[in-house]
Amino acid sequence: MTAVERPAPPPVRTHKEDRRWVGKSIRKVEDPKFLRGRGGYVADLVRPGTLHAAVLRSPMPHARILSIETAAAEAAPGVHLVVTGAQAAELTGPLPDFGPDPTKHTWRCLAVDKVRYVGEGVAVVVADDRYLAEDALQLIEVEYDPLPPVTDPEAALRPGAALLHEALESNCAYDRQFTFGDVARDFAEADVVVRDRLRWHRSGGQPLETVGAIADFDPATEKLTVHTNSLSFTSYMFMAAGALGIPMNKFDVHQVPAGGSFGSKLFVTKPTVIAGMCSRILGRPVVYLEDRVDNMSNCDHHGSDRVYDVELAVMRDGTLRSITIDTIDDYGAYIQFGVGHHGNALAQVTGPYTIGSVQYRVRAALTNKNQQGAYRGFGSEVNNWMLEQVVDKAARELGMDAAEIRRRNFIPPEAFPYFIPSGNVYDSGDYATVLEKALELGEYDRWRAEQARLREEGRYIGIGLISAQERSVFSATEFWFWFDEPNAPVTSSPESVTLGVDATGTITATLYSCAFWGNSPETMVAQLVAEEFDCDPHSVSIIYHGLSGGLPATGPGGSRTTVMLAGAVEGASAKIKAKARRAAAHLMEVDPEDLEWAEGGFQVRGVPDQRKGLDEIAAMLHMFKHSFPEDLESGLEESKVYDHPYTTMPAPDRSDLGVFYPFMGNACHVPVVEVDVATGEVRILAYAAVHDCGTLVNPRSLAGHIVGGTAQGIGTALYEEFVYDDEGQLVTSSFLDYSIPTAMEVPELRIGHVETPSPYTPHGIKGGGEGGRMMAPAALNAAVNDALAPLGVRVTELPMTPDRLRAAIREAGAAPGRG
Amino acid sequence: MTELQDVTLTVNGRRYTLAVEPRRLLVDVLRDDLGLVGTHIGCEHGVCGTCTVLVDGASIRSCTTLAVQADGRTVRTVEGLGDGAGLHPLQEEFWDKQGLQCGYCTPGMLMRALEILEQDPDPTPERVREGIASNLCRCTGYQYIVEAVMAAAPRMRLAAPATQPTTGAQA
Ligand code: FES
Numbered sequence A: 001m002t003a004v005e006r007p008a009p010p011p012v013r014t015h016k017e018d019r020r021w022v023g024k025s026i027r028k029v030e031d032p033k034f035l036r037g038r039g040g041y042v043a044d045l046v047r048p049g050t051l052h053a054a055v056l057r058s059p060m061p062h063a064r065i066l067s068i069e070t071a072a073a074e075a076a077p078g079v080h081l082v083v084t085g086a087q088a089a090e091l092t093g094p095l096p097d098f099g100p101d102p103t104k105h106t107w108r109c110l111a112v113d114k115v116r117y118v119g120e121g122v123a124v125v126v127a128d129d130r131y132l133a134e135d136a137l138q139l140i141e142v143e144y145d146p147l148p149p150v151t152d153p154e155a156a157l158r159p160g161a162a163l164l165h166e167a168l169e170s171n172c173a174y175d176r177q178f179t180f181g182d183v184a185r186d187f188a189e190a191d192v193v194v195r196d197r198l199r200w201h202r203s204g205g206q207p208l209e210t211v212g213a214i215a216d217f218d219p220a221t222e223k224l225t226v227h228t229n230s231l232s233f234t235s236y237m238f239m240a241a242g243a244l245g246i247p248m249n250k251f252d253v254h255q256v257p258a259g260g261s262f263g264s265k266l267f268v269t270k271p272t273v274i275a276g277m278c279s280r281i282l283g284r285p286v287v288y289l290e291d292r293v294d295n296m297s298n299c300d301h302h303g304s305d306r307v308y309d310v311e312l313a314v315m316r317d318g319t320l321r322s323i324t325i326d327t328i329d330d331y332g333a334y335i336q337f338g339v340g341h342h343g344n345a346l347a348q349v350t351g352p353y354t355i356g357s358v359q360y361r362v363r364a365a366l367t368n369k370n371q372q373g374a375y376r377g378f379g380s381e382v383n384n385w386m387l388e389q390v391v392d393k394a395a396r397e398l399g400m401d402a403a404e405i406r407r408r409n410f411i412p413p414e415a416f417p418y419f420i421p422s423g424n425v426y427d428s429g430d431y432a433t434v435l436e437k438a439l440e441l442g443e444y445d446r447w448r449a450e451q452a453r454l455r456e457e458g459r460y461i462g463i464g465l466i467s468a469q470e471r472s473v474f475s476a477t478e479f480w481f482w483f484d485e486p487n488a489p490v491t492s493s494p495e496s497v498t499l500g501v502d503a504t505g506t507i508t509a510t511l512y513s514c515a516f517w518g519n520s521p522e523t524m525v526a527q528l529v530a531e532e533f534d535c536d537p538h539s540v541s542i543i544y545h546g547l548s549g550g551l552p553a554t555g556p557g558g559s560r561t562t563v564m565l566a567g568a569v570e571g572a573s574a575k576i577k578a579k580a581r582r583a584a585a586h587l588m589e590v591d592p593e594d595l596e597w598a599e600g601g602f603q604v605r606g607v608p609d610q611r612k613g614l615d616e617i618a619a620m621l622h623m624f625k626h627s628f629p630e631d632l633e634s635g636l637e638e639s640k641v642y643d644h645p646y647t648t649m650p651a652p653d654r655s656d657l658g659v660f661y662p663f664m665g666n667a668c669h670v671p672v673v674e675v676d677v678a679t680g681e682v683r684i685l686a687y688a689a690v691h692d693c694g695t696l697v698n699p700r701s702l703a704g705h706i707v708g709g710t711a712q713g714i715g716t717a718l719y720e721e722f723v724y725d726d727e728g729q730l731v732t733s734s735f736l737d738y739s740i741p742t743a744m745e746v747p748e749l750r751i752g753h754v755e756t757p758s759p760y761t762p763h764g765i766k767g768g769g770e771g772g773r774m775m776a777p778a779a780l781n782a783a784v785n786d787a788l789a790p791l792g793v794r795v796t797e798l799p800m801t802p803d804r805l806r807a808a809i810r811e812a813g814a815a816p817g818r819g
Numbered sequence B: 001m002t003e004l005q006d007v008t009l010t011v012n013g014r015r016y017t018l019a020v021e022p023r024r025l026l027v028d029v030l031r032d033d034l035g036l037v038g039t040h041i042g043c044e045h046g047v048c049g050t051c052t053v054l055v056d057g058a059s060i061r062s063c064t065t066l067a068v069q070a071d072g073r074t075v076r077t078v079e080g081l082g083d084g085a086g087l088h089p090l091q092e093e094f095w096d097k098q099g100l101q102c103g104y105c106t107p108g109m110l111m112r113a114l115e116i117l118e119q120d121p122d123p124t125p126e127r128v129r130e131g132i133a134s135n136l137c138r139c140t141g142y143q144y145i146v147e148a149v150m151a152a153a154p155r156m157r158l159a160a161p162a163t164q165p166t167t168g169a170q171a
């Protein structure tokens, strides 16, 4: 293999050492309004007189729509409008889709001539209130001609399967294989090849708040104003404008706080398009707010649903040489993000290990299910699980300890920046330190002794140990490197901040994308601003700029927000300080170069009493412009559009994907479980998690995300699944059957931090918002396998429900000793 | 249109008389008719506890309670927790311990925590954990909620007046 030519990394930064606010667990600045019940979520903003939309969902998984009878609904009390899918297709264009061949699997806000999953919308009713709208839904009569449901991803790909989209002539939306490095040689030289077949079923973010949009079309100005809890309302909202056929400069979107997202409020243009379409017809404000069943069955944000065939080439001493991954991913009925989830996984496909070559094949299957979207991890958490499972299997086959095989293969600290076979770079890390700290925090040795003792008593205790990655700050290459055409240039996915110092010296930061969603962008910005200007973070005021007239902004996703906001704050602060320095120098009649920033103002180097505070400088700049040279304008406000700091082009032949997710976190989770072999129930006895996501801005906030993400990972590992039965019915369509962990299922976590600063980001920050869920499913699976090892049981399917565990145990009982 | 029924509710100390449809949910009356939007809706199936309010001192799911069922009763919602400007010790400890992330479950969680502490002013962490298992939180993993409730308990025992917290670093 020829070496790939790589552009040099950006210059290594020197980070400020004596930080005052970055690194402090201050109370979050957003919280007081939420504690008072005044969060201002989208449902709270519905004004009297707003009409309510409700969507009629398909009860059929796969059927042709023969007719829709709406007259009775239209005549029902309080009803203003009924729109069928066919009518909607006249009024709106297809919804945005980044998949291959979007014209062959057209996705619309309502189904047109065919329904493709239970829950897909077929008509919308707009009425005076939600009660009346739902009453009228019951009066709509739809005649369906059922088609065979396609529910199994492997069966979907077989010839003769019923087709989801006839134009595509197949249920395989995409099939591609990448090879990085000399896989054939590495396998030929391997002592052992470990094979595994793994199954990860679909779950989803399921925030407690559903998605909604309030649309208000003004016929006089032809302007559409939308309030929505979508997290992607800036850079991506052209997609909604496009679907609605409204010019961008007549389309304004205001972000509102989201009651949780975990990925599931990315994009969500459908509610905006439905509400916008209805409001434009009626010339009145219309709200469409999903109910829980809408959100579970029709949110377009189910998570990964994969079958894996994996082979790992290993040497007898435990060295991991190469891996081949062949996965079928059940995307459901549409494929809005393409196979970006697998691009995401390729950012850290080899984990923390020095695996030298990789073959990766993905086939995207289309089935009669709600489509995939985003769920905390975006497909990388599945890769983490797959890799840790097969590494554990290798350790078992070689008779090595789980910690030992990992230590032997870690990328050493001196090897960074380290390019993995796919071409992505890991900026920095210290995996062994994270591992050792987790073993200590998790009392690994004590639990091993305890496990041996309790085994004597016939109890099945298991200790999981996994070490895995959390990539952060995407550049978005992962969505398009799959396609040879168009060969786009690298995307920069910018984020912007404006900082203004008013005449009294107080600071206001304007954010352009991030509506709050539990990830505290306001607190992050307040702490970063306070660090720059030596003020109290709680004195910084934060406002959000809507879409119209806003600066470029991408919004959250892929644990990017804090790093990108930090870059924007740093850039805007530098501009403010440059102007303030000149102004202060002029006022003090000294050379600007003789001034230094100290304690919230500029002072003459070494002469602390000869100084001008930022408030004095700002007052002068706001009110006494003529005291300054011609080119110093009034006021003290600056903006920074911060572009992705480190991303490079993929190779034309895709033998190398370039740098697209460079700031690499790492974590080690050590859960201890007990499995009741009679009932298949898993109880978590202890749980330790050590994370390294670079410099921490607010350690308690990050720890909170680790606990919360781990709780979701517990759900993924043990309880949560969108189950479609063989007939294509979604049998888990409420929280009654889709079991989200309560306080009784989530243990008290012990959390540790290691801080390996990134050399390329402000303060060395890396993203860390997804961490817990990146690790917990893998860790719990490892723990359960460890518990059941004496029975020869190895569980290869998530979630590990009591049913599945009992089946595995029974099977092993019939054939004792099977691995 | 079904006939409307008169309902009298005392919400956070204020008496309201309204004419409502018999099918109208208490949560919709609180949110839409009285403008008390602090009580949120998560599932409308009575599972998640997001819509928890206290009726005559006991927590109920306002999404599966009809307004007519609450006729003549006393309702407490998150809006009645602080004293206007100041925060209740529970709210303050949720802030201090970061017992909330997105804040959506928080009003229901606060009302449930209040009930727990009113019933048992000196609970163990286990009792608090068990108690809040009635309510889902998708963000926090519950750990800091338990810590917040535990920290509020002694303050409530002392009946400390709700004070305006200072801002700034809590290292
Ligand atoms: S909204 Fe009432 S219990 Fe979920």
Ligand code: FES
Binding pocket: A208, A259, A260, A518, B099, B100, B101, B102, B103, B104, B105, B106, B136, B137, B138, B139, B140
């Ligand atoms: S804080 Fe988001 S659901 Fe509890």
